Amino acid sequence: MTTLLLRLRGPLQSWGSESRYTTRETQRAPTKSGVLGLLAAAQGRRRSDSLEDLAALSFGVRIDQPGSLLRDFQTAIDWRNGSSQPLSSRHYLSDARFVAAVSGDPDFLDVLEAALRAPRFPLYLGRRSCPANPDILIGRHPGGVEEALHSVPWQASRSHRKTRARVVHLPVLRDAAAGEDGDAHRDVPVSYDPTHRRYDWRTVVSGDAVELDNPDSSESADPFFEAVQAT
Template identity: 50%
Template structure:
């Protein structure tokens, strides 16, 4: 197996899976449709293109820094008539950091996607065009490694200030959301399996998601100082008689 790892970090992110009409929500972690869309854009594929090769990628994401939910209001006008559109609610994740991974047994496809991410045809964004990345996205292509192994072995990428909040812990537990396999049995489902990004006929299917955790080292860990022993400055006077 070959795996491509992506770092998704920015001031704002938004990953919708069931947004409709004037209320555009976000999932707590990147969706498969959002990441596949990022990869397709990096390759230069138009929205009307078929997603050959991309829809079969197995997807997973590790939550390194969950971020803070944020709500905003959005106004817009039609370009041709200047007619005002209804005010909509937009939800985001602020200061979040994720490690996303796609897996395939086609190493050439993973290498092609790796080169596309390094030199994208269209600029990448984190779910919406208003959400640019704040760090480099590319974390490299890894061969002879499974998706689970790659997500577990990548160092913790949370912001340094966030790591310091847990400096009393040598290791931290992180949540991993992996695309389920038939052997996983009953799992949660999410409608973010892309079929078509065509604006006139967008289609998404359900996929299974398995929730598990892994432990990673905390680079900000500081061992507690040894306790200071009790000190009695008069102990050296033991046996001395005062007159």
């Protein structure tokens, strides 16, 4: 088992899975369909191409810097006739950072890694208005998704670290293993074809949080303060 690790950071990200009509929402963490779409774009796949090999990958994500929710109220005019288009609300994550992991056949991961080094199409963090960071590729880890997510150094910014506790716990969300109970998400891409998009269900569980020391914390080192925090 081998895992490919991605660094997802930028001014804006948007990972929708339940958006309808004029309200475009975002999840609090990258979706499997969104990250697999990014990998498909790197390979140069067309929206009508098969996704079976990508959908079969195991997926997980670590929330290193949750960011803040931003709502953008948008208007538009049809340039062809000057008519107003429906008003829409679009939600984004601002100043967030994540580590995403996909695990599967090592030969296939070689192909994906090469594609990320020289992507065929532009890469986005969930939406076209959110371009991906150039240092998206972290590398490979010789283990499963959760083990790999525990191996990566904290990716948060220095300013964010200063606002956190002296010991931090980074949440991990991953595909459920056989027999595990979790939350159902319709988040496995079957087709990105705009004429007939289809998604299948997956079960998501919270893995073991990653515990890290935070030497950049501005919290007091007073023993009484730390005792209170531990209760």
